[in-house]
Structure formats: structure tokens, C-alpha cells
Amino acid sequence: MSPDLKETFKDSGAAVRPAPSPPAPAALAAKVRTLAPSMTRSMQRVAEAVAHDPAGCAALTVTGLAARTGTSEATVVRTSRLLGYPGYRDLRLALAALAAQQATGRAPAVTADIAVDDALPDVVAKLAQEEQQCLADTAAGLDLTQLEAAVGALAAARRIDVYGIGASNLVGQDLVQKLLRIGLIAHAHSDPHLAVTNAVQMRAGDVAIAITHSGRTTDVIEPLRVAFDHGATTIAITGRPDGDIASYADHILTTSTARESELRPAAMSSRTSQLLVVDCLFVGVAQRTYETAAPALSASYEALAHRHSPRSPAR
CATH class of the missing domain: 3.40.50.10490 (Glucose-6-phosphate isomerase like protein; domain 1)
Known part of the structure; x- marks a missing residue:
């Protein structure tokens, strides 16, 4: 980008970046975990649904997912875009791909939280799994x-x-x-x-x-x-x-x-x-x-x- 063009955008208060590509299917759950705290409660319901049941949600139309989550079609579309997809159709394709990965065992499982009474060997195993998950999510996204x-x-x-x-x-x-x-x-x-x-x-x-x-x-x-x-x-x-x-x-x-x-x-x-x-x-x-x-x-x-x-x- 030329200095003059960058200066123009700086005057408008916005940085100029290459358009981001939609996240890979394997990064979807990580994207949900990352962005959920900043979402509205209705958008969180949509995000949690697609992260926890990608196969089931992939089979739903935008109207069906809205009904399942008790939200609106507009909320489903907004959630799709916030997660990095141009629209619900793109999110639905990613869900289908993620479901296929999970069916073949290639999609990582989500580990449980560490409890105060967990034995130390369990703590080590959970931490190791979560570190691996964190690295895989970052690389995918x-x-x-x-x-x-x-x-x-x-x-x-x-x-x-x-x-x-x-x-x-x-x-x-x-x-x-x-x-x-x-x-x-x-x-x-x-x-x-x-x-x-x-x-x-x-x-x-x-x-x-x-x-x-x-x-x-x-x-x-x-x-x-x-x-x-x-x-x-x-x-x-x-x-x-x-x-x-x-x-x-x-x-x-x-x-x-x-x-x-x-x-x-x-x-x-x-x-x-x-x-x-x-x-x-x-x-x-x-x-x-x-x-x-x-x-x-x-x-x-x-x-x-x-x-x-x-x-x-x-x-």
C-alpha cells in the first residue's frame, strides 16, 4: 500500500488489511470459544449450537437453525459473519466438513475443565491435552x-x-x-x-x-x-x-x-x-x-x- 493511500485510511480511523479468509472447519470450535464472550446472548446460542453439534446444524436451513436456537434468521446470519463466514451457506459447508472430520476421528475432542479435587496425573493429562488443542486451534485459525x-x-x-x-x-x-x-x-x-x-x-x-x-x-x-x-x-x-x-x-x-x-x-x-x-x-x-x-x-x-x-x- 502506498503511504498516501495508507494516510487516507488513517485519517478515517481504520486500518487497511487484506480480506480475511473464512476459518477452516477445524478452527470453528476455537473461533466460537474466542468470540463467544463478546456476542449477544442470542448469538451465543447459535454459536454454541454449531460448535457442539456440527452434523445436526449442517442439516438445517437458516430458518431451521433459528428455530432450534430460539433466535431469528438475522441472528443466525450475523453470527455466521462474526465467525468469519460470508453467510450462513458458507458456515453450513464448514459444519458439514467438521462433522466429517469428527466422524473419522480427525477432529480433536474438547477436554473437561480441571477440578479442584483432580488427581495430579489427571491434571497433567488435561493440561497437556488443552495445550495441544490450543496450538491446533491457533494453527487452524x-x-x-x-x-x-x-x-x-x-x-x-x-x-x-x-x-x-x-x-x-x-x-x-x-x-x-x-x-x-x-x-x-x-x-x-x-x-x-x-x-x-x-x-x-x-x-x-x-x-x-x-x-x-x-x-x-x-x-x-x-x-x-x-x-x-x-x-x-x-x-x-x-x-x-x-x-x-x-x-x-x-x-x-x-x-x-x-x-x-x-x-x-x-x-x-x-x-x-x-x-x-x-x-x-x-x-x-x-x-x-x-x-x-x-x-x-x-x-x-x-x-x-x-x-x-x-x-x-x-x-
């Missing part, structure tokens, strides 16, 4: 067009700033240390005031990344907005692609999360999927910049090996 564009922007960036608070900041630090090791200039900011101060210095050719599961974290949105307004390419890693963060993101990378429970808050489970997206970005950038990234990575390994090797005895 990741828009590869958005990912490719984000990788390209990072590979060519003059400077990269990453914003995150709490658990998301830990993910941001992980990304930054990876980028530093292949010779890129990157900084992670957890202090919101410092983040905004640095965002003011961002320009075209720079990249700003915001990491927020909720998509509504003001301390993360504000520096991204400032960077966006100053011409930087902006990327959001979020579990809520419909959140406020979307208004200032050129590229959105959607993450999934396991179901939140009393013993496992969203901050814990969302970090798993965020780390997967971070690894995808890093590997993609390393591939794009291999001629410079490989020597830089080797040099960092050698420096660390030398630092941790036993010192020669003094003579």
Missing part, C-alpha cells in the same frame, strides 16, 4: 495471508517495537530476544508511558507489534495507535480480532485459548498460542533474511558457548 504480510514487514523493518502487559509482555520479550539474535533492532515495552514515548518516534519502515489477548488493553492499544498514526506498519496478536485493537492494526494474527476456569485463567492458556504465533513470525523472518540471520545466530551461539565454557586455569 491463523490467516496465512496476514502472517505472510507481517513476516515481510518485519524482515524489512528498520526498527521493531513490541507492546504487551503482564503475561503478554513475557511473550513480547521472547519475540524480541529472538529477533535480536538474528541481527534485527527490536525493543519490548511493558511500561505504557515509555511505550507511547517510543511510539512517537516510529516512522514508515518501522514495525509496531501489540500483544493482547482481550484486544481491549488500553495500555497496549494506545502506543499501537500512536505508531499507526506516525506511519509505522502495525501488527496485533490477539484472541479478539473484533476488539478495539483492530482499528489500529494493519495485520491481525488471531490466537486461540483453552477454556478459562477458576484454576486456569485466560492469561495462562492464551500465552501458549501467542508463543506459537511468535515462533511462526521469527522463523518466517529468519527464512526471509537467511543470509544475514544465519551468521548472526551462529555468532550469538558462539558467544553464549564461550561465556559458559570453563575458564582456563590461571598460569
Whole structure:
């Protein structure tokens, strides 16, 4: 996109992104879990119905699904669009494909929540299953067009700033240390005031990344907005692609999360999927910049090996 065109859209307060492709059938349940909290109660009934009984819902017309969920045809269509499908017909096709996957055992099962009296072996098994589910959901729902564009922007960036608070900041630090090791200039900011101060210095050719599961974290949105307004390419890693963060993101990378429970808050489970997206970005950038990234990575390994090797005895 030309700077002039981007400036035009910035004046209108909306970021310009490639049109997202409908989620793969395997990502439907994850999409429901991600977006359900932001839906109206009637839309939640539609979403929960299609996630829990894809085969049964795939056999229903829009009128039939509306009747089954006690909603209206308009609600069914709105829910379909919120889930990422152009209309109910596209959602119905995805439901049929998901039902076929479940029939052959290729669709993952949803695990139960962890109870306070669960034995430790059961806790380990449930956590492992939910981590696997979370990674599979994120991979299935990741828009590869958005990912490719984000990788390209990072590979060519003059400077990269990453914003995150709490658990998301830990993910941001992980990304930054990876980028530093292949010779890129990157900084992670957890202090919101410092983040905004640095965002003011961002320009075209720079990249700003915001990491927020909720998509509504003001301390993360504000520096991204400032960077966006100053011409930087902006990327959001979020579990809520419909959140406020979307208004200032050129590229959105959607993450999934396991179901939140009393013993496992969203901050814990969302970090798993965020780390997967971070690894995808890093590997993609390393591939794009291999001629410079490989020597830089080797040099960092050698420096660390030398630092941790036993010192020669003094003579």
C-alpha cells in the first residue's frame, strides 16, 4: 500500500488489511470459544449450537437453525459473519466438513475443565491435552495471508517495537530476544508511558507489534495507535480480532485459548498460542533474511558457548 493511500485510511480511523479468509472447519470450535464472550446472548446460542453439534446444524436451513436456537434468521446470519463466514451457506459447508472430520476421528475432542479435587496425573493429562488443542486451534485459525504480510514487514523493518502487559509482555520479550539474535533492532515495552514515548518516534519502515489477548488493553492499544498514526506498519496478536485493537492494526494474527476456569485463567492458556504465533513470525523472518540471520545466530551461539565454557586455569 502506498503511504498516501495508507494516510487516507488513517485519517478515517481504520486500518487497511487484506480480506480475511473464512476459518477452516477445524478452527470453528476455537473461533466460537474466542468470540463467544463478546456476542449477544442470542448469538451465543447459535454459536454454541454449531460448535457442539456440527452434523445436526449442517442439516438445517437458516430458518431451521433459528428455530432450534430460539433466535431469528438475522441472528443466525450475523453470527455466521462474526465467525468469519460470508453467510450462513458458507458456515453450513464448514459444519458439514467438521462433522466429517469428527466422524473419522480427525477432529480433536474438547477436554473437561480441571477440578479442584483432580488427581495430579489427571491434571497433567488435561493440561497437556488443552495445550495441544490450543496450538491446533491457533494453527487452524491463523490467516496465512496476514502472517505472510507481517513476516515481510518485519524482515524489512528498520526498527521493531513490541507492546504487551503482564503475561503478554513475557511473550513480547521472547519475540524480541529472538529477533535480536538474528541481527534485527527490536525493543519490548511493558511500561505504557515509555511505550507511547517510543511510539512517537516510529516512522514508515518501522514495525509496531501489540500483544493482547482481550484486544481491549488500553495500555497496549494506545502506543499501537500512536505508531499507526506516525506511519509505522502495525501488527496485533490477539484472541479478539473484533476488539478495539483492530482499528489500529494493519495485520491481525488471531490466537486461540483453552477454556478459562477458576484454576486456569485466560492469561495462562492464551500465552501458549501467542508463543506459537511468535515462533511462526521469527522463523518466517529468519527464512526471509537467511543470509544475514544465519551468521548472526551462529555468532550469538558462539558467544553464549564461550561465556559458559570453563575458564582456563590461571598460569
